Amino acid sequence: MKFLYSDGPIIACSTCTLAHAAMAVIRISGFKSLSQFAPFFKKDLTGPIEPRRVYYTKLVLQGQIIDDLCFTYFEGPKSYNGENILELSVHGNTLNIERIIELFIKEGGCQHAAPGEFTYRALKNKKLTLSQVEGLDLFLNANSGYALDQGLSLLSGNLQEIYQELYDLFIKHKSSLELSIDFAEDIGEEAAKHHFEESLEAFAKKFQALVKRVQPMDHNLIQPEIVLAGLPNSGKSSLFNFLLSEERAIVSSVAGTTRDYLTETILIEGVKYKLIDTAGIRESEDLIEAEGIKRTKKKLRDSFYSILLINPFEIVEGFAELLNNPFDLILFTHKDVLGFAAAKDELVKNYPQLGSIGAIDLLSLSSEWEKELVSKVNKKYLLEISSKPILLDRHKHLILQASQVLLNYQVLSKHESDVAILSQELNAMGHCISELIGIVSPDQILNSIFSNFCIGK
């Protein structure tokens, strides 16, 4: 999405507009003077209106009262985004909201706000930094308490402080390099060398602590996914339905019933996971089924927690390949069927790796068993967040990139005496850190951040 930059007054409903609610907040930003909206209100807006004070009044359309509401005026630059902002707390009927917005668009010179446009203006007016904007985005879209906390931490500038400290250490080291070029004779070569090494060590130490907080890029902790995988007829959809407590997926004895993956949300200990039922993996000539299987494999790669289901009575080609994936949990289904023990023993004999990875027999889907599963998933989540991982991909990417550059630079600095070469390598790292802080904010970064935002923010 190309972000639309406009300068005029914008309007949007900042609360959920999908269903009727008791109240809604409509926000208008970027107007010159409150008095331009005077005809819409019973209260005289041409008189003194105290900023940040709540006023009760009625809204008027062609002489008729259309709603009674409270409004608050935030006078720029002392507002969320530095502009004049008017917030209307109106009744939350969706038709009412639309009618009021239309009034301000048709007769008040406002335009519909693009997603994130209020915040974009805050960035433009230096009310928020780029990291704070990303923090806000994370906070608003968070699926767990940890993501909420990290969003808030970014918003309140905590992570920014770490980046800033890093940047200061970087500048210190950079100046030590320059010192060794320009003033080595004045301060002595030994002292210059000492200063160079010491400042590099201080920077590297701080940076390594940050690198430890970066997990692999495909490991999505913002939207963690639990993936149920296996051969056809292994019981994936049965488990999916059980965990959702509804007959969401079709369950049948026909192998290949689920042809594309299905997704639903489940809440485990305050974390919203996507639970995914997938197409059974097997060799298939059918184009649609083959596409479904391709998607299953991608989902498996990106999963936070993966469960392999095995029906020992229906093993087909491709099973060995499937076993190569690093599953978090392996379950044998069909334990109630006559001959289960023999079929399972036979399978473990043919695939000895099954014995060592601790597959569990699943007799019945009971609430005790569900509790056990839930606690396993939660345990993994708690373990993963204990290292305080950085959640935002853009930050992870930049930190990893800078880490590689730092490594090269450290090696280079041991035997390279050409300062110009060292300086060039150092600049590459400076670029990554500047981007982290938000000193450099190319359009595409802004676009990708703001395309995630909801309207009204």
Ligand SMILES: Nc1nc2c(ncn2[C@@H]2O[C@H](COP(=O)(O)OP(=O)(O)OP(=O)(O)O)[C@@H](O)[C@H]2O)c(=O)[nH]1
């Ligand atoms: N007896 C018995 N039947 C089971 C068990 N688990 C699943 N089934 C049955 O096995 C058949 C296949 O189950 P599904 O849940 O549709 O299997 P699936 O893995 O989703 O299959 P596909 O969508 O074809 O890949 C259905 O008839 C289920 O009722 C079990 O533990 N015991």
Ligand SMILES: [Mg+2]
């Ligand atoms: Mg299925």
